[in-house]
Amino acid sequence: MKQASLLILENGDGEVLFAKRVSSRENLPGVWSLPSETIEEGESKENAARRCIVEELDNISVESLSLFDAQYFNIGGKEKVLYLFKGLFTGNPTINETRELELLEFLNFPDFFAKYSDDQMGHALQYLRHKWS
Secondary structure, three states: OEEEEEEEEEOOOOOEEEEEEOOOOOOOOOOEEOOEEEOOOOOOHHHHHHHHHHHHEEEEEEEEEEEEEEEEEEEOOEEEEEEEEEEEEEEEEEEOOOOOEEEEEEEOHHHHHHHOOHHHEOHHHHHHHHHHO
């Protein structure tokens, strides 16, 4: 079963860092997501979350990263568990891994959910939209 760590990173203004995946990705191409990394065999979910920060983003410092939620999904017979971590960031994040991400956007959750439909976002964001509505 696939497992991944996702990051809900907020700045001091309550804005969250959202990332748009490149359209050439095999999994969820061209949709908005939270920064994320697949958990490798033998790796902890916390280490995968921290690895995500280092591998996908530049110009960012993250404080107080903690597990916020976990959700099991079965989509088309493919099972996965997503671990959502929450943390505060400082800096002006930019994309480090251009083969994975093409755009970053900073919005609060209500504004993000008003701007984008479910078909424009990944499973974790769809889950959060329906959980909080």
